[in-house]
Amino acid sequence: MTAFSAPSRPTFTxxxxxxxxxxxxxxxxxxxxMAPLLLAMLLDPRLSGAxxxxxxxxxxxxxxxxxxxxxxxxxxxxxxxxxxxxRWRGFVALVCLCVIAELLWIGxxxxxxxxxxxxxxxxxxxxxxxxxxxAAATLTSASLVxxxxxxxxxxxxLHPAIKRALVHGLILTFLLTLLTAGxxxxxxGHHVGTPVTGAxxxxxxxxxxxxxxxxxxxxxxxxxxxxxLWGLAAARLADGxxxxxxxxxxxxxxxxxxxxxFAQAIAxxxxx
Amino acid sequence: xxxxxxxxxxxxxxxxxxxxxxxxPLAPRPALLLAGVVVPLLLSLAYxxxxxxxxxxxxxxxxxxxxxxxxFTDPHVALAGWLHYLAFDLLIGAWATRTARDEGIPHLFLLxxxxxxxxxxxxxxxxxxxxxxxxxxxxx
Numbered sequence: 193m194t195a196f197s198a199p200s201r202p203t204f205t206x207x208x209x210x211x212x213x214x215x216x217x218x219x220x221x222x223x224x225x226m227a228p229l230l231l232a233m234l235l236d237p238r239l240s241g242a243x244x245x246x247x248x249x250x251x252x253x254x255x256x257x258x259x260x261x262x263x264x265x266x267x268x269x270x271x272x273x274x275x276x277x278x279r280w281r282g283f284v285a286l287v288c289l290c291v292i293a294e295l296l297w298i299g300x301x302x303x304x305x306x307x308x309x310x311x312x313x314x315x316x317x318x319x320x321x322x323x324x325x326x327a328a329a330t331l332t333s334a335s336l337v338x339x340x341x342x343x344x345x346x347x348x349x350l351h352p353a354i355k356r357a358l359v360h361g362l363i364l365t366f367l368l369t370l371l372t373a374g375x376x377x378x379x380x381g382h383h384v385g386t387p388v389t390g391a392x393x394x395x396x397x398x399x400x401x402x403x404x405x406x407x408x409x410x411x412x413x414x415x416x417x418x419x420x421l422w423g424l425a426a427a428r429l430a431d432g433x434x435x436x437x438x439x440x441x442x443x444x445x446x447x448x449x450x451x452x453x454f455a456q457a458i459a460x461x462x463x464x
Numbered sequence: 465x466x467x468x469x470x471x472x473x474x475x476x477x478x479x480x481x482x483x484x485x486x487x488x489p490l491a492p493r494p495a496l497l498l499a500g501v502v503v504p505l506l507l508s509l510a511y512x513x514x515x516x517x518x519x520x521x522x523x524x525x526x527x528x529x530x531x532x533x534x535x536f537t538d539p540h541v542a543l544a545g546w547l548h549y550l551a552f553d554l555l556i557g558a559w560a561t562r563t564a565r566d567e568g569i570p571h572l573f574l575l576x577x578x579x580x581x582x583x584x585x586x587x588x589x590x591x592x593x594x595x596x597x598x599x600x601x602x603x604x
Contacts, residue, residue: 231513235465235540238517246516304520 357423
């Protein structure tokens with residue numbers, strides 16, 4: 193910043209582009225790719241189960257764009273110099289490739305009128321399903337890597353409670369997603385129990401009749417949103433060690449909530 | 465939406481682009497924006513949606529002429545193929561219009577090339593290329 197230019201505060205979107213250009217750019221591309229998907233949904237009469245066949249690709253586009261933008265927003269608190277390092281950039285490239293592979297697999301399966309997850313109908317689909325499980329774990333590991341790196345950064349400039357909540361949220365996103373989604377991938381499908389006649393919660397599509405493993409996966413994967421928000425509240429509600437204790441309690445409670453919904457689904461019970 | 469109704473929307477859309485190119489000396493920038501960007505993008509979007517939705521269910525393929533003919537017996541795929549023509553012919557028309565402006569080729573010379581591109585895509589491209597070559601010899 194020179195003396196001649198007025199000091200300006202970088203905007204939120206500007207920081208996304210400078211701190212995590214690959215994550216931000218990929219998020220934008222993923223959102224733009226929704227245009228032809230939406231058109232396909234408008235034109236295509238095919239269903240997958242009881243749902244429009246294009247609903248799932250669209251959901252994954254939205255979810256992964258939100259994930260990438262979240263990581264891009266948190267990237268500003270990575271340690272000095274890390275974002276420019278070769279190792280970080282290589283890892284980011286790997287994560288981006290995994291995101292692209294997931295979306296091509298899910299969108300491609302919809303285009304071909306078949307399913308992506310749980311598709312063991314033929315050897316190629318079996319191999320793809322295994323590979324995509326690996327890709328999903330890899331892209332989720334970005335939250336673990338960032339959580340640990342932000343934890344090690346002594347100079348985030350964040351309130352200690354907010355920093356801790358951020359770290360907890362990122363690390364728990366990885367651990368709880370690995371547990372819930374990993375378990376789900378070892379089962380034949382996301383529903384536990386019968387009969388499935390099609391009663392679902394609006395918007396989310398979770399079953400209201402049988403256990404639905406996607407509930408715990410959803411919550412687990414949103415730990416990186418829920419816990420930092422709770423950290424913001426904790427920093428206002430109390431100071432010093434007490435705010436940190438509030439954050440710890442929040443992380444524990446959230447973990448229990450994920451585990452409870454997980455156990456509920458395994459027991460074949462719907463969320464509501 | 466049926467293939468027929470999409471066809472009925474796509475044709476006037478492309479026509480608007482061609483009209484803009486024909487009248488482009490009046491307002492070159494908006495004309496090129498419409499014919500070179502907006503209309504081709506809309507047609508491409510419809511094309512991509514059709515391919516995502518109907519490609520895998522269609523019979524035929526690219527390997528033999530008979531397979532290509534079989535492919536176009538599917539109305540959705542035939543519509544996609546038609547949108548492909550509309551979008552890319554118009555893009556070539558817009559490119560030719562921009563090139564003609566850049567190189568000082570009179571609009572009156574461009575117009576027959578645009579008409580030919582509109583009706584028979586590659587033939588128009590051929591004509592415009594021949595025109596450019598000839599004019600460059602005249603100047604040289």
